[in-house]
Amino acid sequence: MNDEYLGPYNYKFAHAVSIFVMQALLVSLAWALLFQLNEYIFSDITVSKLVCWVFLPAFIRMLAVMIFDWAGVFGLVLGAYITRDLTVANGLTPLMLALISGIGPYLSMKFCQKSFHLPESFDGLRPQQLFIFALAGSVMNTGLNHFYYQISGLEYSLYNTFIPMMVGDFFGTLLMLYLAALIIRTLRYYFQTKSDFNE
Amino acid sequence: MKITSKHSKTYLRFLSLASAIHDMPGIPHLDSTEEKLLNLIAVSLFQGNKINVLEAMSLVPDASPATVHRRLKTLRKKNLIRLDVDSDDNRVKYVEMTDLALEYFGKMGHCLTAAQKST
Numbered sequence: 234m235n236d237e238y239l240g241p242y243n244y245k246f247a248h249a250v251s252i253f254v255m256q257a258l259l260v261s262l263a264w265a266l267l268f269q270l271n272e273y274i275f276s277d278i279t280v281s282k283l284v285c286w287v288f289l290p291a292f293i294r295m296l297a298v299m300i301f302d303w304a305g306v307f308g309l310v311l312g313a314y315i316t317r318d319l320t321v322a323n324g325l326t327p328l329m330l331a332l333i334s335g336i337g338p339y340l341s342m343k344f345c346q347k348s349f350h351l352p353e354s355f356d357g358l359r360p361q362q363l364f365i366f367a368l369a370g371s372v373m374n375t376g377l378n379h380f381y382y383q384i385s386g387l388e389y390s391l392y393n394t395f396i397p398m399m400v401g402d403f404f405g406t407l408l409m410l411y412l413a414a415l416i417i418r419t420l421r422y423y424f425q426t427k428s429d430f431n432e
Numbered sequence: 433m434k435i436t437s438k439h440s441k442t443y444l445r446f447l448s449l450a451s452a453i454h455d456m457p458g459i460p461h462l463d464s465t466e467e468k469l470l471n472l473i474a475v476s477l478f479q480g481n482k483i484n485v486l487e488a489m490s491l492v493p494d495a496s497p498a499t500v501h502r503r504l505k506t507l508r509k510k511n512l513i514r515l516d517v518d519s520d521d522n523r524v525k526y527v528e529m530t531d532l533a534l535e536y537f538g539k540m541g542h543c544l545t546a547a548q549k550s551t
Contacts, residue, residue, distance in 0.1 A: 235520070256442075267446040282536055299445060299449055300445050300446050300449060301440075301441060301442060302441075353445075354441060354444035354445055354448055355445050355449060355452075356444070357448075358448045358449065358451070359452060359455075360452045360453070360455045360457060361454070361457065361458045363452055363453065363456070367456035401549055410453055410456060411456060413453050414453050414456040416449055417453060419539075420459075425520075
Protein backbone atom coordinates (compact mmCIF):
# COMPACT_ATOMS: atom_id res chain seq x y z
CA MET A 234 0.00 0.00 0.00
CA ASN A 235 1.35 3.42 -0.95
CA ASP A 236 1.53 5.77 2.05
CA GLU A 237 0.81 8.88 -0.02
CA TYR A 238 -2.82 7.74 -0.46
CA LEU A 239 -3.29 7.74 3.32
CA GLY A 240 -4.06 11.34 4.22
CA PRO A 241 -4.40 12.58 7.81
CA TYR A 242 -8.14 11.95 7.77
CA ASN A 243 -7.70 8.28 6.84
CA TYR A 244 -5.03 7.87 9.48
CA LYS A 245 -7.27 9.34 12.17
CA PHE A 246 -10.16 7.13 11.05
CA ALA A 247 -8.01 3.98 11.11
CA HIS A 248 -6.67 4.95 14.54
CA ALA A 249 -10.19 5.55 15.90
CA VAL A 250 -11.40 2.21 14.50
CA SER A 251 -8.46 0.32 16.01
CA ILE A 252 -9.08 1.93 19.43
CA PHE A 253 -12.80 1.07 19.15
CA VAL A 254 -12.01 -2.56 18.30
CA MET A 255 -9.46 -2.84 21.11
CA GLN A 256 -11.90 -1.44 23.66
CA ALA A 257 -14.64 -3.79 22.44
CA LEU A 258 -12.28 -6.78 22.63
CA LEU A 259 -11.18 -5.77 26.13
CA VAL A 260 -14.81 -5.64 27.26
CA SER A 261 -15.67 -9.00 25.68
CA LEU A 262 -12.61 -10.59 27.28
CA ALA A 263 -13.51 -9.15 30.72
CA TRP A 264 -17.08 -10.39 30.23
CA ALA A 265 -15.99 -13.91 29.26
CA LEU A 266 -13.55 -14.17 32.18
CA LEU A 267 -16.07 -12.96 34.74
CA PHE A 268 -18.72 -15.24 33.22
CA GLN A 269 -16.46 -18.26 33.68
CA LEU A 270 -15.57 -17.16 37.20
CA ASN A 271 -19.26 -16.73 38.03
CA GLU A 272 -20.04 -20.23 36.75
CA TYR A 273 -17.19 -21.61 38.84
CA ILE A 274 -18.00 -19.79 42.11
CA PHE A 275 -21.79 -19.75 42.03
CA SER A 276 -22.56 -23.07 40.34
CA ASP A 277 -24.72 -24.08 43.33
CA ILE A 278 -27.06 -21.13 42.95
CA THR A 279 -27.18 -21.11 39.16
CA VAL A 280 -30.70 -21.50 37.75
CA SER A 281 -29.66 -21.76 34.07
CA LYS A 282 -26.77 -20.70 31.82
CA LEU A 283 -27.99 -17.09 31.81
CA VAL A 284 -29.80 -16.93 35.15
CA CYS A 285 -28.02 -16.98 38.49
CA TRP A 286 -28.87 -15.51 41.91
CA VAL A 287 -25.53 -13.67 41.80
CA PHE A 288 -24.43 -12.66 38.30
CA LEU A 289 -21.03 -10.93 38.46
CA PRO A 290 -20.72 -10.09 34.70
CA ALA A 291 -23.61 -7.63 35.15
CA PHE A 292 -20.97 -5.29 36.60
CA ILE A 293 -19.07 -5.39 33.28
CA ARG A 294 -22.27 -4.32 31.50
CA MET A 295 -22.49 -1.17 33.61
CA LEU A 296 -18.78 -0.45 33.54
CA ALA A 297 -18.40 -1.04 29.78
CA VAL A 298 -21.12 1.32 28.61
CA MET A 299 -20.23 3.98 31.18
CA ILE A 300 -16.58 4.12 30.16
CA PHE A 301 -16.49 3.01 26.52
CA ASP A 302 -19.95 3.97 25.27
CA TRP A 303 -20.70 2.18 21.94
CA ALA A 304 -17.41 0.25 22.00
CA GLY A 305 -18.68 -1.17 25.30
CA VAL A 306 -21.98 -2.15 23.66
CA PHE A 307 -20.18 -4.01 20.86
CA GLY A 308 -17.87 -5.68 23.36
CA LEU A 309 -20.82 -6.84 25.44
CA VAL A 310 -22.65 -8.21 22.40
CA LEU A 311 -19.52 -10.10 21.35
CA GLY A 312 -18.85 -11.35 24.88
CA ALA A 313 -22.44 -12.50 25.41
CA TYR A 314 -22.40 -14.27 22.02
CA ILE A 315 -19.15 -16.06 22.89
CA THR A 316 -20.62 -17.28 26.20
CA ARG A 317 -24.03 -18.12 24.67
CA ASP A 318 -26.12 -21.08 25.74
CA LEU A 319 -25.27 -23.72 23.14
CA THR A 320 -28.24 -25.86 24.13
CA VAL A 321 -30.75 -23.34 22.76
CA ALA A 322 -32.01 -24.71 19.44
CA ASN A 323 -33.22 -21.49 17.82
CA GLY A 324 -30.34 -20.00 15.82
CA LEU A 325 -31.51 -16.41 16.19
CA THR A 326 -32.01 -16.50 19.97
CA PRO A 327 -28.33 -16.36 21.07
CA LEU A 328 -27.76 -13.36 18.80
CA MET A 329 -30.87 -11.56 20.06
CA LEU A 330 -29.95 -12.22 23.71
CA ALA A 331 -26.40 -10.99 23.02
CA LEU A 332 -27.82 -7.81 21.44
CA ILE A 333 -30.03 -7.28 24.51
CA SER A 334 -27.00 -7.78 26.75
CA GLY A 335 -25.26 -4.88 24.99
CA ILE A 336 -28.09 -2.48 24.20
CA GLY A 337 -29.96 -2.87 27.53
CA PRO A 338 -27.20 -1.38 29.69
CA TYR A 339 -26.67 1.43 27.17
CA LEU A 340 -30.35 2.40 27.33
CA SER A 341 -30.41 2.25 31.13
CA MET A 342 -27.23 4.33 31.32
CA LYS A 343 -28.70 7.01 29.02
CA PHE A 344 -31.88 7.01 31.10
CA CYS A 345 -29.96 7.46 34.39
CA GLN A 346 -27.60 10.04 32.88
CA LYS A 347 -30.59 12.12 31.75
CA SER A 348 -32.45 11.64 35.05
CA PHE A 349 -29.48 12.85 37.10
CA HIS A 350 -28.48 15.53 34.57
CA LEU A 351 -24.98 14.08 34.47
CA PRO A 352 -22.53 15.41 31.87
CA GLU A 353 -20.85 13.14 29.33
CA SER A 354 -17.81 12.83 31.59
CA PHE A 355 -20.05 11.71 34.52
CA ASP A 356 -18.41 14.50 36.49
CA GLY A 357 -20.16 14.79 39.87
CA LEU A 358 -21.32 11.16 39.87
CA ARG A 359 -22.14 10.21 43.45
CA PRO A 360 -21.59 6.71 44.85
CA GLN A 361 -25.27 6.46 45.79
CA GLN A 362 -26.19 7.01 42.14
CA LEU A 363 -24.24 3.88 41.28
CA PHE A 364 -26.89 1.88 43.16
CA ILE A 365 -29.57 3.42 40.94
CA PHE A 366 -27.46 2.65 37.84
CA ALA A 367 -27.10 -0.96 39.01
CA LEU A 368 -30.83 -1.26 39.72
CA ALA A 369 -31.85 0.35 36.42
CA GLY A 370 -29.46 -1.95 34.55
CA SER A 371 -30.87 -5.07 36.17
CA VAL A 372 -34.48 -4.02 35.58
CA MET A 373 -33.79 -3.09 31.94
CA ASN A 374 -31.89 -6.31 31.21
CA THR A 375 -34.49 -8.53 32.86
CA GLY A 376 -37.35 -6.64 31.18
CA LEU A 377 -35.83 -6.85 27.68
CA ASN A 378 -34.89 -10.52 28.12
CA HIS A 379 -38.40 -11.45 29.19
CA PHE A 380 -39.93 -9.37 26.42
CA TYR A 381 -37.88 -11.46 23.99
CA TYR A 382 -38.86 -14.71 25.77
CA GLN A 383 -42.50 -13.70 25.35
CA ILE A 384 -42.35 -12.88 21.63
CA SER A 385 -40.17 -15.86 20.74
CA GLY A 386 -42.16 -18.38 22.77
CA LEU A 387 -39.34 -19.28 25.16
CA GLU A 388 -40.24 -20.56 28.61
CA TYR A 389 -40.09 -18.17 31.53
CA SER A 390 -41.66 -17.67 34.92
CA LEU A 391 -41.70 -15.08 37.66
CA TYR A 392 -39.95 -17.24 40.26
CA ASN A 393 -37.59 -19.26 38.05
CA THR A 394 -36.28 -16.62 35.67
CA PHE A 395 -37.57 -13.07 36.27
CA ILE A 396 -36.75 -12.61 39.97
CA PRO A 397 -33.46 -14.60 39.97
CA MET A 398 -32.22 -12.70 36.91
CA MET A 399 -33.07 -9.27 38.34
CA VAL A 400 -31.73 -10.07 41.82
CA GLY A 401 -28.63 -11.74 40.34
CA ASP A 402 -27.80 -8.76 38.12
CA PHE A 403 -28.26 -6.29 40.97
CA PHE A 404 -26.33 -8.20 43.63
CA GLY A 405 -23.62 -9.22 41.17
CA THR A 406 -23.04 -5.56 40.29
CA LEU A 407 -23.09 -4.49 43.96
CA LEU A 408 -20.65 -7.21 44.96
CA MET A 409 -18.23 -6.20 42.22
CA LEU A 410 -18.64 -2.49 43.04
CA TYR A 411 -17.57 -3.11 46.63
CA LEU A 412 -14.73 -5.33 45.51
CA ALA A 413 -13.59 -2.59 43.11
CA ALA A 414 -13.88 -0.01 45.91
CA LEU A 415 -11.67 -2.11 48.16
CA ILE A 416 -9.11 -2.62 45.39
CA ILE A 417 -9.01 1.11 44.51
CA ARG A 418 -8.61 2.10 48.17
CA THR A 419 -5.91 -0.46 48.84
CA LEU A 420 -4.00 0.66 45.75
CA ARG A 421 -4.37 4.32 46.74
CA TYR A 422 -3.11 3.68 50.27
CA TYR A 423 -0.32 1.53 48.87
CA PHE A 424 0.92 4.19 46.44
CA GLN A 425 0.37 6.98 48.97
CA THR A 426 2.51 5.15 51.52
CA LYS A 427 5.09 4.37 48.88
CA SER A 428 5.34 8.04 47.84
CA ASP A 429 5.71 9.05 51.52
CA PHE A 430 8.72 6.72 51.71
CA ASN A 431 10.28 8.27 48.63
CA GLU A 432 9.96 11.83 49.93
CA MET B 433 -16.70 21.56 30.18
CA LYS B 434 -16.82 20.66 26.49
CA ILE B 435 -15.04 17.42 25.75
CA THR B 436 -13.39 17.43 22.35
CA SER B 437 -11.32 14.23 22.21
CA LYS B 438 -12.93 10.79 22.36
CA HIS B 439 -9.98 9.50 24.40
CA SER B 440 -10.19 12.27 26.98
CA LYS B 441 -13.93 11.58 27.29
CA THR B 442 -13.21 7.90 27.98
CA TYR B 443 -10.50 8.81 30.48
CA LEU B 444 -12.65 11.38 32.29
CA ARG B 445 -15.51 8.90 32.50
CA PHE B 446 -13.13 6.35 33.97
CA LEU B 447 -11.88 8.86 36.56
CA SER B 448 -15.42 9.91 37.57
CA LEU B 449 -16.48 6.30 37.91
CA ALA B 450 -13.37 5.35 39.89
CA SER B 451 -13.96 8.30 42.21
CA ALA B 452 -17.63 7.34 42.76
CA ILE B 453 -16.67 3.69 43.37
CA HIS B 454 -13.92 4.80 45.78
CA ASP B 455 -16.49 6.66 47.90
CA MET B 456 -19.00 3.79 48.07
CA PRO B 457 -20.92 3.93 51.36
CA GLY B 458 -20.24 1.25 53.98
CA ILE B 459 -16.46 1.50 54.02
CA PRO B 460 -15.17 4.50 56.03
CA HIS B 461 -13.32 6.98 53.87
CA LEU B 462 -11.09 9.60 55.52
CA ASP B 463 -10.15 13.04 54.23
CA SER B 464 -6.60 14.31 54.86
CA THR B 465 -7.48 16.18 58.12
CA GLU B 466 -9.40 13.19 59.51
CA GLU B 467 -6.51 10.90 58.64
CA LYS B 468 -3.97 13.20 60.28
CA LEU B 469 -6.12 13.63 63.40
CA LEU B 470 -6.74 9.90 63.75
CA ASN B 471 -3.00 9.23 63.39
CA LEU B 472 -2.12 11.83 66.05
CA ILE B 473 -4.75 10.48 68.45
CA ALA B 474 -3.48 6.93 67.90
CA VAL B 475 0.15 7.94 68.52
CA SER B 476 -0.79 9.81 71.69
CA LEU B 477 -2.86 6.91 73.02
CA PHE B 478 -0.10 4.48 72.10
CA GLN B 479 2.29 6.53 74.25
CA GLY B 480 -0.07 5.98 77.17
CA ASN B 481 -1.60 9.45 77.29
CA LYS B 482 -5.27 10.14 77.90
CA ILE B 483 -6.65 12.79 75.56
CA ASN B 484 -9.81 14.72 76.25
CA VAL B 485 -11.78 16.52 73.53
CA LEU B 486 -10.19 19.92 74.30
CA GLU B 487 -6.69 18.50 74.01
CA ALA B 488 -7.61 16.69 70.81
CA MET B 489 -8.81 20.01 69.32
CA SER B 490 -5.27 21.38 69.54
CA LEU B 491 -3.59 18.26 68.17
CA VAL B 492 -3.49 19.32 64.51
CA PRO B 493 -1.32 22.45 64.32
CA ASP B 494 -2.35 23.53 60.80
CA ALA B 495 -6.12 23.25 61.38
CA SER B 496 -8.34 25.46 63.54
CA PRO B 497 -9.92 23.96 66.71
CA ALA B 498 -13.36 24.33 65.07
CA THR B 499 -12.23 22.28 62.06
CA VAL B 500 -10.72 19.62 64.31
CA HIS B 501 -13.92 19.52 66.37
CA ARG B 502 -15.93 18.89 63.20
CA ARG B 503 -13.53 16.13 62.20
CA LEU B 504 -13.82 14.58 65.67
CA LYS B 505 -17.56 14.44 65.10
CA THR B 506 -17.19 12.84 61.67
CA LEU B 507 -14.65 10.32 62.99
CA ARG B 508 -17.14 9.42 65.72
CA LYS B 509 -19.91 9.12 63.13
CA LYS B 510 -17.68 6.79 61.09
CA ASN B 511 -17.25 4.69 64.24
CA LEU B 512 -13.48 5.22 64.32
CA ILE B 513 -13.36 6.96 67.72
CA ARG B 514 -15.63 6.94 70.76
CA LEU B 515 -15.95 9.41 73.62
CA ASP B 516 -15.77 8.02 77.18
CA VAL B 517 -17.12 10.23 79.96
CA ASP B 518 -14.78 10.85 82.91
CA SER B 519 -16.00 9.00 86.01
CA ASP B 520 -15.34 12.00 88.28
CA ASP B 521 -16.37 14.86 86.01
CA ASN B 522 -19.21 14.39 83.54
CA ARG B 523 -18.09 17.45 81.55
CA VAL B 524 -14.80 15.82 80.54
CA LYS B 525 -14.84 13.33 77.67
CA TYR B 526 -11.85 11.22 76.66
CA VAL B 527 -11.18 10.17 73.09
CA GLU B 528 -10.70 6.43 72.58
CA MET B 529 -10.11 4.28 69.51
CA THR B 530 -12.75 1.80 68.37
CA ASP B 531 -12.17 -1.73 67.04
CA LEU B 532 -12.77 -0.40 63.53
CA ALA B 533 -9.94 2.12 63.98
CA LEU B 534 -7.61 -0.64 65.17
CA GLU B 535 -8.59 -2.66 62.10
CA TYR B 536 -7.84 0.41 59.95
CA PHE B 537 -4.35 0.72 61.44
CA GLY B 538 -3.85 -2.99 60.92
CA LYS B 539 -4.58 -2.55 57.21
CA MET B 540 -2.26 0.46 57.04
CA GLY B 541 0.42 -1.66 58.66
CA HIS B 542 0.00 -4.27 55.92
CA CYS B 543 0.36 -1.55 53.29
CA LEU B 544 3.56 -0.33 54.95
CA THR B 545 5.01 -3.82 55.01
CA ALA B 546 4.08 -4.31 51.35
CA ALA B 547 5.65 -0.96 50.41
CA GLN B 548 8.84 -1.78 52.31
CA LYS B 549 9.06 -5.15 50.57
CA SER B 550 8.73 -3.53 47.14
CA THR B 551 11.49 -0.95 47.71
